Amino acid sequence: MGKKCLLIYNPISGNDSITDVELLEMAAARLPGSNVELWETTGENDEDKILAKYKQSSPDFVLIGGGDGTVKLVAKCLKEAAVPMCILPLGSANGLAKCMGINDLTDSWEAALDFNVHPIDAIHINGELCLHLADFGINANLIQKFEQDESRGMLGYVKNSFSEIFGTETMNFRLRIAEESVEIKAKMIVIANGDQYGTGAIVNCKGVMDDGKFEIIAFNPKTAEDYVRITMAFIKGNLDEVEGIQTWVVQECQLDNPEGAEFQIDGELMETVKTITAKIEKHAFRFLVSKSFTACRASPD
Template structure:
């Protein structure tokens, strides 16, 4: 008897998206071992539809075809269940999929074939689920510009962030960890479960998604030299070694937003909260991962 699979498909995904006809062909070719039920999101009552179809099918696997927003929608809808999820990266940037070692659709099909399941942490930020990255400051401003532009990857990041970096003053924050208060001046504060943005920029060099911890990273380049070194650090993955960068590995924290910096969670703007409280939700979900995740995260088992 074939195993069953629920495929949640966002037809409005970014430039990497598929038409429904193309998806049907891919399913027939790549998922012949599964009985597949495809559910298309519409932007209305999607969570209830996903829950209903899950209960009807009781699948052995859930595939999420879309970007970070679609993954978050499915994860929130199925939170508390033990079914493995796998990302078929169809969004514009697919940062969370990259963190999972899945950069292409072919890597997603390979992950299903290998079926390497990892218990992945999540972060609870004032009741809001964070699977990937949240931040105050320049990146929260950058998201809207980046998504409207045709420039992708690191070149797109450099193009837009140059103006943001030098056009934005450092802002004051307070970080509270284990009863200690740390005063910070930064252009960006990152709350990180994953290790990189969808651009490929590696921001959380010590990030392990299954170790029961997350990182808080303050970024405050002040000169052209700092900025250039930071850009190289995003590529090389050694950002944490640079001047103007500080990082803390924690299970919980509170960040006081003293000057009203913009804030985003997993690409969704959250306006300007006065403060946020974050805590780890260890091994909240099961995800199938690609080979590069297994290589980089073996120490987190």
């Protein structure tokens, strides 16, 4: 007997969103025997509606059609249910899905069919959930310009990227880990649970999403050569070999932002804050992942 699935779909995700009819046709073809019910978000009181719909449907698993923001919304709503979730990457960048080895819809359907359920950590930052990546500086500034430009898709990021990359000033931060305090000068600081952005840039070489730890990574390129080296390292996935990149592996920390650098979590621009506290929650959620997903080799707690 096939599994019962609730497909929660954000119809305005990404640039060329697929239709609900097409999604249901795909589900019928790729998940034979499964009973798939589709429900669309509206942007109005979705949190309460998602939980109510889940309780009404009582599915074996949930498919989430949208970008990182939609995935986080659904995950927050269904946290106590501990239901397995699978991402259908329909957003602009889909970085969270890529961290789980899901690069396209084919990977999603295969993950759902294989039903490889894996625990995934989460970071709590000033009370906000972070499943993927948060950062101060260059990338947060790009997201701000992206939102102001009202663009959608990767083109919106690319259009603003060059001026932002070379125009961002070095800023001062202070990292506190237990009794240690470190002064940092950086153009970008990443708080990383996952390993890569939706562009495919591998920003966190140590990133494993189920090890009960997260990484703090500081970047401070000064010359055009520095930018080229970092860009190549993003592509090759060897950023940890580049001189001048600082990385800390932590379970909890405080990061001071005295100069008010822009800050984003999972692609959403947040209010400017002077201090954040970040703490890992190990195995906070259950996701269906691709066969290519990289898991922690240590046995789970």
